[in-house]
Amino acid sequence: xxxLTRKKNEEIIIDHTIKITVIxxxxxxxxxxxxAPPSVRxxxxxxxxxxxxxxxxxxxxxxSSLKQAHLHFDK
Amino acid sequence: MKTIDSQTAQPVxxxxxxxxxxxxxxxxxxxxxxxxxxxxxxxxxxxxQSLERSEVAFILIDPFLICPDYEIEIPDAxxxxxxxxxGTQSPLVMVILTLRDHASSITANxxxxxxxxxxxxxxxxxxxxxxxxxxxxxxxxxxxSSC
Numbered sequence: 307x308x309x310l311t312r313k314k315n316e317e318i319i320i321d322h323t324i325k326i327t328v329i330x331x332x333x334x335x336x337x338x339x340x341x342a343p344p345s346v347r348x349x350x351x352x353x354x355x356x357x358x359x360x361x362x363x364x365x366x367x368x369x370s371s372l373k374q375a376h377l378h379f380d381k
Numbered sequence: 382m383k384t385i386d387s388q389t390a391q392p393v394x395x396x397x398x399x400x401x402x403x404x405x406x407x408x409x410x411x412x413x414x415x416x417x418x419x420x421x422x423x424x425x426x427x428x429x430q431s432l433e434r435s436e437v438a439f440i441l442i443d444p445f446l447i448c449p450d451y452e453i454e455i456p457d458a459x460x461x462x463x464x465x466x467x468g469t470q471s472p473l474v475m476v477i478l479t480l481r482d483h484a485s486s487i488t489a490n491x492x493x494x495x496x497x498x499x500x501x502x503x504x505x506x507x508x509x510x511x512x513x514x515x516x517x518x519x520x521x522x523x524x525x526s527s528c
Contacts, residue, residue, distance in 0.1 A: 345462055349508060357493045357508055358409035360516050361439075364479040364490070365410060365431075368438045371480040372423060 401429070401497055401504045404464055408493070408506060410437060416504070418497065427475065429495070441475040447489055447520050455507060460496070468500030478520065488517040 310318060318326040323343050330337035340348055399417040406413050415432040418441075425446055431437035444451045453474065460466035475495045479488050491514035497504040 344459055349510065353508065353510070354408060356516055360479055360490050361407050361409040361477065363481070364477045365437045365439050368440045368480065369428065371484040372421060372426060372440055
């Protein structure tokens with residue numbers, strides 16, 4: 307991992323196109339500004355992980371559960 | 382007849398028109414890009430079956446059936462950039478259902494809908510950064526709530 311020290315309003319450029327700015331830093335909170343092309347998708351890691359986990363649960367044994375699901379849905 | 386190897390007991394007839402290409406895969410399954418959107422045989426559910434790993438399949442439903450107020454807004458530029466903006470019709474919106482405990486609990490992932498373009502046969506899972514829509518919206522089992 308590359309570790310850089312930045313002060314407020316200082317920036318980092320990644321791959322010529324992605325600009326990261328430290329907007330504010332107070333105690334254990336850091337506010338970060340990100341400018342990137344629309345093709346770059348940016349998520350909070352915990353959100354992406356939550357979607358990954360949900361997909362992994364949803365994507366296996368789906369068919370074997372479907373018949374039971376039908377009964378519940380049509381209650 | 383060419384068939385799809387699926388979780389269902391009987392092979393599902395493969396139809397080229399059912400193919401959906403997920404260029405980016407899905408979170409958690411980033412390497413799987415080839416799927417088929419097939420009728421589950423049980424309305425109102427559809428099945429998104431991986432053509433690369435037979436044990437991977439997702440149960441899909443039209444989100445408006447379970448949440449009439451559901452809405453998502455995606456810039457046209459992003460749809461085009463991600464390869465599902467072509468064609469004459471809006472992409473089909475579906476959400477993935479998660480069945481837990483032998484289907485006694487069913488939730489819908491409203492925060493990461495699938496956008497499917499049937500004309501260009503491409504799809505993406507679109508993650509909504511706003512947490513207005515739940516990843517585990519209760520469909521049955523643990524009591525309903527308004528969305």
